[in-house]
Amino acid sequence: MGDFEPRIIAFLCHWCTYTGADLAGTTRQQYPPNIRIIHMMCSGAVDSIYVLKALIDGADGVLIGGCHPGDCHYQTGNYKARRRFAILKEILNQVGFSEDRIWLRWISASEGKLFADTVTQMVEELKKLGPNPMKKLWVV
Amino acid sequence: MGKSAVLEVKNNDPVETLRVFFHDLLEKKIVDALLVPKKLPSGDGYCQTLIRDTEMLRDVNPLAPTLPVQSARLISHLSITDPGCRVGAVLKSCEIRAVIELVKFLQVKLDKLILIGVDCPGTYEPLDYAKMSREKEEGASITGGLLKGARDGKIEPQDGYNLRLACQICEYPNPQNADIIIGLFGHDPQKEIFIQLRDHLAGEFAEKGILATAEEGSPSRDLVIERLTEERIKRRDEVFDAFRSRVESLQDLMDTLSTCIRCHNCMVACPICYCKECVFRTPALEHKADQFLRWADRKGGVRMPTDTLLFHLIRLSHMVTSCIGCGLCDSACPNDLPVATLFRAVGQKVQGMFDYTPGRSVDEEPPVATFREDELQVESGAL
Numbered sequence: 001m002g003d004f005e006p007r008i009i010a011f012l013c014h015w016c017t018y019t020g021a022d023l024a025g026t027t028r029q030q031y032p033p034n035i036r037i038i039h040m041m042c043s044g045a046v047d048s049i050y051v052l053k054a055l056i057d058g059a060d061g062v063l064i065g066g067c068h069p070g071d072c073h074y075q076t077g078n079y080k081a082r083r084r085f086a087i088l089k090e091i092l093n094q095v096g097f098s099e100d101r102i103w104l105r106w107i108s109a110s111e112g113k114l115f116a117d118t119v120t121q122m123v124e125e126l127k128k129l130g131p132n133p134m135k136k137l138w139v140v
Numbered sequence: 141m142g143k144s145a146v147l148e149v150k151n152n153d154p155v156e157t158l159r160v161f162f163h164d165l166l167e168k169k170i171v172d173a174l175l176v177p178k179k180l181p182s183g184d185g186y187c188q189t190l191i192r193d194t195e196m197l198r199d200v201n202p203l204a205p206t207l208p209v210q211s212a213r214l215i216s217h218l219s220i221t222d223p224g225c226r227v228g229a230v231l232k233s234c235e236i237r238a239v240i241e242l243v244k245f246l247q248v249k250l251d252k253l254i255l256i257g258v259d260c261p262g263t264y265e266p267l268d269y270a271k272m273s274r275e276k277e278e279g280a281s282i283t284g285g286l287l288k289g290a291r292d293g294k295i296e297p298q299d300g301y302n303l304r305l306a307c308q309i310c311e312y313p314n315p316q317n318a319d320i321i322i323g324l325f326g327h328d329p330q331k332e333i334f335i336q337l338r339d340h341l342a343g344e345f346a347e348k349g350i351l352a353t354a355e356e357g358s359p360s361r362d363l364v365i366e367r368l369t370e371e372r373i374k375r376r377d378e379v380f381d382a383f384r385s386r387v388e389s390l391q392d393l394m395d396t397l398s399t400c401i402r403c404h405n406c407m408v409a410c411p412i413c414y415c416k417e418c419v420f421r422t423p424a425l426e427h428k429a430d431q432f433l434r435w436a437d438r439k440g441g442v443r444m445p446t447d448t449l450l451f452h453l454i455r456l457s458h459m460v461t462s463c464i465g466c467g468l469c470d471s472a473c474p475n476d477l478p479v480a481t482l483f484r485a486v487g488q489k490v491q492g493m494f495d496y497t498p499g500r501s502v503d504e505e506p507p508v509a510t511f512r513e514d515e516l517q518v519e520s521g522a523l
Contacts, residue, residue, distance in 0.1 A: 048457035049419060049450075056450050058438070069513060079511035084457075086516050087490055087507065091456050094486045096389035139394055139443045140450070 006060035006126035008035045008119070011046045015073040016108045017065025023112030031116035032123045035063070042066070043104075044077025048088045051102060058135035061101045061126045063118070068106040078106065100129060143342035143353035145335050152330040155201050155283060158322065161335075161350075162202075162230075163194050168348040170341070171228030171254050175214065176200045184270035188214055190227075202230040202258050202322065205286045206269040207304075210468045212238030212411035216247045228254040230322075232263070233315040234306075234466035237499025238411035240317055241462045244506050247414050254341075257315020259324040259361075261286050261295045262307030265471055272299055290324040293364035293371075306467020306480050309376035313368045314361075316500070325368065326361030334358045380485045383478065393449070396482070399475040400448050406479045409472035412459045412498075420451060452479070456486055461507045462498045463487040 012018040018039055024031065040046055043066025051062045064085060066078040082104065089099040103122055107115050134140065149157045165171050178189035179199040186204040188211050191197060211231050218227050231239070236257050242248040264272065264282075272282050276299075285298040297303050315321055319341060323334030335353075337345060342353045387393050404420060407413045419425065425447060435442045463483045470480035491497065494507040 049454050052450055052453050052457065053425070056453075057435075076511065079513065080508075082516050083507060083511050086493065087461060088457050090490050090493060091453065091460065091486055094489055095387060095393045095453070096391075133390065136439060137391075137394070138439045138441050139398075140446055140448065 004127060004131055006034050006123055006129075006131070007058075008061040008063055008122060008126070009054040009059045010035050010037045010063040010065060010119075011040050011043070011050060012037055012063075012065040013043045013067060013073075013078075014039060014041050016067035016071065017043075017105070017115065019109035020065070020107045020111045020115040023109065024115045025112075027112050029112050029116035031119040034123050034126075035119050042072070042074050042077035043081035044072070044074065044079075046081060046084075048084055051088060055097070055101065055132065056134055056140055058132055059101075060129075060132045060135075061103065061122055063122060064102070064104045065107050065115070065118075066104070068108055071108065098129060100125065101132065142336055142338045143355060144337070144357055145351050145353040146327070146358075147333040147335050147351070149329065149331050149333060154287065154324075154329045154333055155203060157333060158202050159197050159200060162200065163197055164350045165228060166191070166194050166197075168350055170226070170344065170348070170350070172225035173223070173227045175211065175218065175227065175229040176202055177204045177206075177230065179204075184273045185266055186269075190218070201283060202256075203283050203287065203324070204269075205261065205263045205283060205303075206266050207232060207234075207263040207466070207468070207471075208266040210238055210409065210411040210466055211235040212242055212248070213414075215239050215253065216242055216414065219249045219253055220247060223252050226252055226254060228256055228320075230256045230258060231315070231318070232258060232260045233312040234260075234310065234464055234499075235411075236315050236317055237312065237464040238466060240499045240502055241412055241464060241506070242414060243502050244504075244509070245414060245462075250502070254320065255315075255318045256320040256322065257318030258322040259290065259314050259365075260307070260310075261290055261313065261324070262297070262303035262310070264297070264301055265304055268301045272301060275299065287324065287329045291326065291328045291364075293325060293368040295368070304467055304471060305379070306465060306470055306484075309372055309379050309484070310465060310467075311369050311373050311376065312499075313372070314365045317502070323358060323361050325364040326358055334361055376484075379481055380488065383481045383485050387482075390449075393452075397448055397452060397477060400452070400477055401475060402445055402448060402451065403474060404451070405472035405474065406469035406477075407455060409468040410455075410459065411466065411468070412462045412464070413455070419454070425450070452482070456483065460487045460490050461494070461496060463491075464499045 046064050054062050072078040085104045092099045105118050174191045175188050177186040212235050239248050289295040319338050321336040327334050345351045465484050467480040496507050
């Protein structure tokens with residue numbers, strides 16, 4: 001377990017968190033390389049299907065990144081994402097899947113450091129949780 | 141709501157009395173067409189039938205205790221484009237609640253509809269109903285047998301058959317949001333039927349000489365409904381508790397769903413799953429051969445097809461906030477999976493987060509279609 005490296009699928013909104021991740025790179029912020037980023041136009045475009053598909057296919061964590069409340073490029077996409085996320089968490093909770101594997105974070109285009117810190121923190125937390133049990137389940 | 145009257149039952153036959161009532165509705169143009177359950181020529185079941193000619197009212201039975209399809213979908217077809225006339229629809233409480241949800245998703249327009257709700261003691265599975273009707277000499281007695289308990293709310297299924305589980309745990313024996321209510325509870329259905337009308341209809345009914353209504357309601361009916369609801373909530377909680385103690389982990393859920401054959405019947409039967417192009421009907425979740433082989437490599441082997449859990453979890457996340465608990469998914473499942481209980485038990489928690497009751501009012505926005513700026517600060521885990 002000591003050498004377990006979690007794999008995180010991140011759905012980042014174009015206008016804030018994706019650009020924040022870019023800033024983390026250009027300003028040479030260090031963060032663990034455990035993240036695979038998928039570029040979305042808005043956190044509100046992240047259907048629960050993407051998150052569930054990633055988890056069932058064995059991702060150890062899923063990160064959704066969007067603009068801070070009030071800052072959504074499309075006015076309200078992040079608020080809708082937040083509702084959908086809360087619903088998904090409760091569903092996972094109800095069927096006995098650790099809801100701690102999915103994170104929603106507001107990270108703006110100027111918060112490169114926050115992005116790096118968030119990924120670092122998420123990797124630490126997922127290491128404590130251990131590998132996603134779905135990775136080994138042959139009946140899915 | 142509105143005004144009420146008591147309809148006198150002739151010849152101890154409530155079904156015939158209601159046929160005469162519907163005859164009036166059609167003839168006096170309260171409705172121009174009527175959707176109502178009518179006995180099939182085979183004699184072993186009922187189907188919703190859109191009636192224009194009063195001759196066709198023979199063998200209709202609005203009280204038939206069976207629910208082969210969820211009429212909310214039919215109502216969508218009958219109202220989403222202009223029917224050009226007033227369409228009445230005789231529906232059970234769960235069907236009206238589904239209609240209300242579909243109004244919010246712009247799949248039903250109410251303006252040309254007259255929703256006629258019937259008190260529902262519960263329904264048998266269509267197959268059980270067919271068996272019962274073959275065993276019995278005369279089909280109507282199945283309705284009559286179940287109606288015996290309507291007066292005091294002691295509903296007893298007949299001949300060793302059970303009511304559908306969804307009906308046993310349904311908290312809404314009486315229809316809400318109906319324009320016309322056909323009330324059975326708290327009255328002796330062999331003698332009288334309680335009718336309640338929305339105010340605007342009461343005037344029209346009086347004008348056309350169909351029924352004179354008054355302000356008073358039916359305290360005896362209210363009492364029976366209250367008691368019946370209480371009993372069903374108790375039963376519901378037992379079923380939910382049993383389910384929750386059985387499904388405590390993802391492995392438990394997989395075990396519960398083990399016999400799922402991915403027929404998608406639950407989705408097809410569901411009145412809320414209205415999407416014209418469901419993601420499960422597109423190639424979006426198809427994979428190339430090497431993807432399956434990679435999974436098999438990682439796990440040593442993988443069950444095929446691979447999307448059982450994904451299917452049910454996605455359906456949960458897409459429509460559980462609006463699940464009205466009709467249980468048609470249970471009825472449609474060829475392998476007796478407890479899908480309805482899964483949806484209702486999870487739905488209770490998720491709907492509760494937003495204090496949302498699907499089917500309660502057209503004015504309440506479904507949780508997935510709206511938001512509040514100041515909510516979910518902690519619960520969503522967002523910083």
